[in-house]
Amino acid sequence: xxxxxxxxxxxxxxxxxxxxxxxxxxxxxxxxxxxxxxxxxxxxxxxxxxxxxxxxxxxxxxxxxxxxxxxxxxxxxxxxxxxxxxxxxxxxxxxxxxxxxxxxxxxxxxxxxxxxxxxxxxxxxxxxxxxxxxxxxxxxxxxxxxxxxxxxxxxxxxxxxxxxxxxxxxxxxxxxxxxxxxxxxxxxxxxxxxxxxxxxxxxxxxxxxxxxxxxxxxxxxxxxxxxxxxxxxxxxxxxxxxxxxxxxxxxxxxxxxxxxxxxxxxxxxxxxxxxxxxxxxxxxxxxxxxxxxxxxxxxxxxxxxxxxxxxxxxxxxxxxxxxxxxxxxxxxxxxxxxxxxxxxxxxxxxxxxxxxxxxxxxxxxxxxxxxxxxxxxxxxxxxxxxxxxxxxxxxxxxxxxxxxxxxxxxxxxxxxxxxxxxxxxxxxxxxxxxxxxxxxxxxxxxxxxxx
Amino acid sequence: xxxxxxxxxxxxxxxxxxxxxxxxxxxxxxxxxxxxxxxxxxxxxxxxxxxxxxxxxxxxxxxxxxxxxxxxxxxx
Numbered sequence: 006x007x008x009x010x011x012x013x014x015x016x017x018x019x020x021x022x023x024x025x026x027x028x029x030x031x032x033x034x035x036x037x038x039x040x041x042x043x044x045x046x047x048x049x050x051x052x053x054x055x056x057x058x059x060x061x062x063x064x065x066x067x068x069x070x071x072x073x074x075x076x077x078x079x080x081x082x083x084x085x086x087x088x089x090x091x092x093x094x095x096x097x098x099x100x101x102x103x104x105x106x107x108x109x110x111x112x113x114x115x116x117x118x119x120x121x122x123x124x125x126x127x128x129x130x131x132x133x134x135x136x137x138x139x140x141x142x143x144x145x146x147x148x149x150x151x152x153x154x155x156x157x158x159x160x161x162x163x164x165x166x167x168x169x170x171x172x173x174x175x176x177x178x179x180x181x182x183x184x185x186x187x188x189x190x191x192x193x194x195x196x197x198x199x200x201x202x203x204x205x206x207x208x209x210x211x212x213x214x215x216x217x218x219x220x221x222x223x224x225x226x227x228x229x230x231x232x233x234x235x236x237x238x239x240x241x242x243x244x245x246x247x248x249x250x251x252x253x254x255x256x257x258x259x260x261x262x263x264x265x266x267x268x269x270x271x272x273x274x275x276x277x278x279x280x281x282x283x284x285x286x287x288x289x290x291x292x293x294x295x296x297x298x299x300x301x302x303x304x305x306x307x308x309x310x311x312x313x314x315x316x317x318x319x320x321x322x323x324x325x326x327x328x329x330x331x332x333x334x335x336x337x338x339x340x341x342x343x344x345x346x347x348x349x350x351x352x353x354x355x356x357x358x359x360x361x362x363x364x365x366x367x368x369x370x371x372x373x374x375x376x377x378x379x380x381x382x383x384x385x386x387x388x389x390x391x392x393x394x395x396x397x398x399x400x401x402x403x404x405x406x407x408x409x410x411x412x413x414x415x416x417x418x419x420x421x422x423x424x425x426x427x428x429x430x431x432x433x434x435x436x437x438x439x440x441x442x443x444x445x446x447x448x449x450x451x452x453x454x455x456x
Numbered sequence: 457x458x459x460x461x462x463x464x465x466x467x468x469x470x471x472x473x474x475x476x477x478x479x480x481x482x483x484x485x486x487x488x489x490x491x492x493x494x495x496x497x498x499x500x501x502x503x504x505x506x507x508x509x510x511x512x513x514x515x516x517x518x519x520x521x522x523x524x525x526x527x528x529x530x531x532x
Contacts, residue, residue, distance in 0.1 A: 142471055143471060143474075144469075144470040144471040144474060145471075146469055146470060146471070149522070150519075154521075159519075163519055167515070167517045171512070171515030171517055172470065172511050172512050172513075172514050172515050174516070174518075174520070175518070175519040175520070176519070176520050176521070176522045177519050177520070177521050177522070178521075178522050178523065179521065179523065193524075194524065197524050198522070205522065276512050279474075279508075279512065280509070280512060283477075283505050283508055283509060286477055286478070286481050286501070286505060287501075287502065287505050289481055289484075289485060290480065290481055290484050290485075290497075290498050290501045290502070291498070291502075293484045293485055293487075293494070293498075294484065294494060294495065294498045297484075297487075297491050297494055298491070301491050
């Protein structure tokens with residue numbers, strides 16, 4: 006080969022050669038340990054592209070949609086996995102890649118990882134919280150059982166219920182409990198009975214199956230079933246597998262029976278206990294009633310022993326006496342009332358007669374006349390008194406006139422010239438001429454000769 | 457209470473009957489009611505107990521099948 010002249014290859018030829026070499030020299034199937042990185046899901050194809058890596062190296066990987074859907078857990082970056090598949094060369098890009106068809110988580114198992122991831126997710130959404138748990142009816146009358154018709158679980162559940170509570174009606178809704186699509190079918194059945202429950206009138210639903218491998222129980226860990234249980238208006242009891250098996254359905258159900266054989270204990274009361282309770286209630290109300298009757302008859306006895314019942318007529322006589330007394334008092338006071346009423350009436354009549362209006366008017370006219378005369382007299386006397394006063398005043402005035410004095414023989418002497426009235430000696434001098442006035446206008450002149 | 461007749465009781469579910477019964481026992485025991493009423497309540501209580509016992513004895517122990525296709529249960 007070396008001696009031959011160098012051959013020219015096309016790009017396609019080279020990639021084709023590499024593809025052939027790889028495929029013929031590598032094992033047909035490889036399982037590679039690595040950590041997932043660069044996880045990308047392509048839409049709409051659903052194929053996924055990522056890398057597996059270790060400390061030193063990176064291996065491009067692809068996973069086709071059907072294989073992706075089969076992975077129970079969620080592949081995420083950083084997750085350590087064992088990826089199985091084969092090496093393929095993608096000729097258009099000259100790129101080799103591991104075509105992964107199966108993942109197994111390194112460390113924990115795939116199912117355990119998926120379970121843990123689902124618990125985490127649904128818990129974060131609050132689906133397991135106690136506040137969402139519905140209370141189971143204390144005495145259910147109709148119970149729906151969703152399980153496989155062929156399994157042992159249906160008998161176990163039935164027996165465990167009827168042994169405790171035979172008066173309940175059971176309804177089996179057959180569903181597949183494992184395999185492809187089982188979770189979806191159980192979920193659909195739960196929604197179906199909820200929709201029809203106006204007619205079905207189921208008090209409780211029991212969803213379950215007998216023991217099996219983790220894989221067998223897987224339907225009870227799936228999200229679709231968990232959500233259907235969560236949304237059910239009818240309270241749901243989960244009864245899956247053995248005591249040790251715990252499923253998502255157990256977490257989300259309103260109550261959990263550890264196995265189908267324990268479903269009865271969770272779902273129904275024990276009729277022996279209930280019968281005892283009924284007996285106890287019967288005794289209690291009968292006892293209370295008897296006690297009540299005893300008490301009442303005691304009271305009756307006490308009353309019968311009293312004076313009234315020993316001499317029942319005394320009560321009547323007492324009452325009659327009281328009636329008599331009351332009657333006397335009543336008659337007396339009625340009479341008094343009548344008498345005073347009569348008095349009042351006649352007094353009122355007299356009063357009315359006395360103040361007869363026309364007489365009143367006559368009296369008033371007389372009074373007015375009288376008042377008129379009195380006013381006249383008063384005015385006359387005032388006038389008389391005034392006249393008399395005037396006369397007296399005039400007389401007194403006349404008395405005060407100095408000339409009037411002259412008539413009684415007195416005279417007035419004045420100094421001649423000054424006209425001053427002479428009252429005292431000092432007012433005149435010897436030799437002064439004086440004029441003396443007498444009554445009737447007579448004047449006398451004189452001369453002072455001596456003082 | 458007095459206007460409820462026995463045929464009303466026969467229609468009660470076990471749950472409702474025992475609920476009422478419990479209430480009656482409570483009332484009678486607490487002496488909340490007059491003697492005349494307690495006689496009535498006693499009679500009703502006894503009728504309820506009888507009804508409950510009757511339900512417990514109606515054990516058919518049968519399991520019926522319901523399915524999506526049938527659309528309905530035969531039982532009503």
